[in-house]
Amino acid sequence: MPVGRRHAGRAPAPRSEHAGRVRVVRLRIDPALRFLLTPRHRGGIFTAGAADTDTWGHVVESVGVPLTEVGALTVDGATVAASARAVDGLLRVEPVRRPQATASSPPRFLLDVHLGSLTRRLRLLGLDAAYRPEADDPALVRIAAAEGRVLLTQDRGLLRRHSLPHGALVRGSSADEQLDDVLDRFAPPLAPWTRCTACGGVLAPVAARDVAAVVRAGTARSYRDFGRCVDCGHVYWRGAHAARIEPVVARARDVVARRRSRSS
Secondary structure: OOOOOOOOOOOOOOOOOOOOOEEEEEEEEOHHHHHHOOHHHOOOEEEEEEEOOOEHHHHHHHOOOOHHHEEEEEEOOEEOOOOOEOOOOEEEEEEOOOOOOOOOOOOEEEEOHHHHHHHHHHHHOOOEEEEOOOOOHHHHHHHHHHHOOEEEEOOHHHHOOOOOOOEEEOOOOOHHHHHHHHHHHHOOOOOOOOEOOOOOOEEEEEOHHHHOOOOOHHHHHHOOOEEEEOOOOOEEEOOOOHHHHHHHHHHHHHHHHHHHHHHO
16 A cells, blocks of 8 residues: 555544643652652652643653552642643642551552562551462452452552552562551551461461361470461461561551651
8 A cells, every 4th residue: 555545435533723732731749759750850840741631640640650649739739639630830749648548447458469578577467468469460450449458569550550449559679668668658557466477367266286286296285375267277376486576566566656646
């Protein structure tokens, strides 16, 4: 087919005089969120393009900030919704307020495949933390929506899916840093040693004689308090490993207490 030749049939629709027009808007992103921006935008006020049909939410996400991380939006001092049409003026973007309220109390979490270590730590603290390493992104969003869970991830693209009701970008490269961030953000009530770290099920007290067949004889003689997961049957007791775990629990309690005190 020769270059530039048109297909026969329906004529192209006439373009509106203003179709595709791009306006330039100004933004000021709070310093707490500037790590999400490209380096050239981290200094203060900067500009971004916006089509006539773009909302403020579109503009914010276009510069790299997922709306899950955004609290108040104001234009020239007036609060605006993320769904409002972008207009002239200076948009100020604030981070979500901490501690952040969730749809359920205590909060229920779902973690993506890259946060397995964080999952075990959350469960150790008694938090409801689901983990589906086999699930792809659409499945994770469906599970989070169906079960009323906050999706925890470091994937900004995943957080931009419009069908995701609740999500949070996890900060930190190590599991300890990630745990601090989640606890600081949500300040959830903690109940250490009450959940199975393997599957997340609740632990129920069980007598030593009832677990004698699945633990070593010396363990059954040395310890009196055992717990068994009501879902997978895994047995737990406060053995020598508890000394290594207690500092994690103590730090977690401190992080939650400090966040609650700052917000009161």
